[in-house]
Amino acid sequence: MLAREHPMTDTPANVKAELSRGAVNLEVDPSIYPLEAVYGAAYIFIDRCYVYLYRPSETSLRITLQTKEPEPGEEALRALVGEFSNELLSCAWRRQITQENRTLIEAVTSQALSGAMGSPSLDDLADFDFSDDEFEDPLGIAQSWEEKHGRKTPKEPAPEPAKTEDEGAAS
Amino acid sequence: MIELRFHRDLYSAKAVDETAEAFAAVAAIERSEDESAITLAVEPRYTKPAQVRRIIGELQNYALAKTIDEGPRR
Numbered sequence: 001m002l003a004r005e006h007p008m009t010d011t012p013a014n015v016k017a018e019l020s021r022g023a024v025n026l027e028v029d030p031s032i033y034p035l036e037a038v039y040g041a042a043y044i045f046i047d048r049c050y051v052y053l054y055r056p057s058e059t060s061l062r063i064t065l066q067t068k069e070p071e072p073g074e075e076a077l078r079a080l081v082g083e084f085s086n087e088l089l090s091c092a093w094r095r096q097i098t099q100e101n102r103t104l105i106e107a108v109t110s111q112a113l114s115g116a117m118g119s120p121s122l123d124d125l126a127d128f129d130f131s132d133d134e135f136e137d138p139l140g141i142a143q144s145w146e147e148k149h150g151r152k153t154p155k156e157p158a159p160e161p162a163k164t165e166d167e168g169a170a171s
Numbered sequence: 172m173i174e175l176r177f178h179r180d181l182y183s184a185k186a187v188d189e190t191a192e193a194f195a196a197v198a199a200i201e202r203s204e205d206e207s208a209i210t211l212a213v214e215p216r217y218t219k220p221a222q223v224r225r226i227i228g229e230l231q232n233y234a235l236a237k238t239i240d241e242g243p244r245r
Contacts, residue, residue, distance in 0.1 A: 035180075035181070039235075039238075039239045042235060042239075043235075043236070043239050046232050046235065046236060050227075050228030050229070050231050050232055051231065051232060051235055052175075052231040052235070053178070053181045053182070053235065054176070054178065054181075055178045055180065055181060061181075066224075066228055068225075068228070070221060070224070
C-alpha cells in the first residue's frame with residue numbers, strides 16, 4: 001500500500017508502509033536506499049524491534065519491524081515508520097558523503113596513523129637520504145637576510161704578477 | 172512451525188548457520204536452501220504465543236546482527 005494512499009502513515013513517497021497485526025512492513029527501492037543504509041538503520045532499531053529483511057522482487061526490499069512490546073498501539077507503529085524512514089534517509093546520505101570524500105578521509109587517516117607512529121629513531125635518521133637536489137630559487141626566497149642584503153666582503157686583491165729574472169737584475 | 176526465508180544477498184550464509192546453532196536450545200530448527208535463500212523451519216520448544224513471538228523475533232535479529240557484524244560482503 002502506498003504511503004500516499006494510506007492516511008495513517010506519514011512516509012516519504014518512495015517508501016511504502018503497511019501497518020498490520022502489531023508490525024510494520026516497509027518496502028523500499030534499493031536503488032535509492034542501498035543495502036548498507038538499510039543495514040545501518042536496521043541495526044539502530046534492533047534493540048527496540050524485531051527486524052526482518054525480505055526481497056519480494058529484484059527491485060524492492062521489504063523491511064518488517066515488529067515491536068518488542070506485545071501490543072503496540074497504532075500511534076506507536078506510525079511513529080516507528082516515521083523514525084525508521086528518517087534513519088534510513090540519514091544512513092543513505094551519510095554513506096553518500098563517505099563515498100564522495102573517500103580519498104580525503106583516507107589521506108587524513110593515513111597522515112594521522114603515520115604521525116602516531118612517533119618520532120624517528122636514530123637509525124632511521126642515519127638512514128635518511130638528505131641528498132635532495134637543490135631547488136630553483138630565482139627570487140632568492142630561500143636565502144638568509146645576510147646572504148641577500150648583508151655587507152659584502154671586500155674582494156681579495158689580485159695577486160701581483162711574479163717578477164721575471166731580467167726585471168730583478170735591472171733593479 | 173514457522174518458516175523464515177533468509178535471502179542470500181541480504182543475509183550471510185555463515186550468519187544464518189550460526190543463528191540456527193545458537194537457537195537450537197530453544198527451538199527445533201530444520202535448514203534447507205535453494206539458489207536464492209536459506210530457509211529455516213523453526214519449531215519453538217515453548218508454546219505460549221508470547222514466547223514463540225520472542226524466539227522468532229530474536230532469531231531474526233540475531234541473524235541480521237551477525238550479518239551486519241561480518242561487514243561488507245560485496
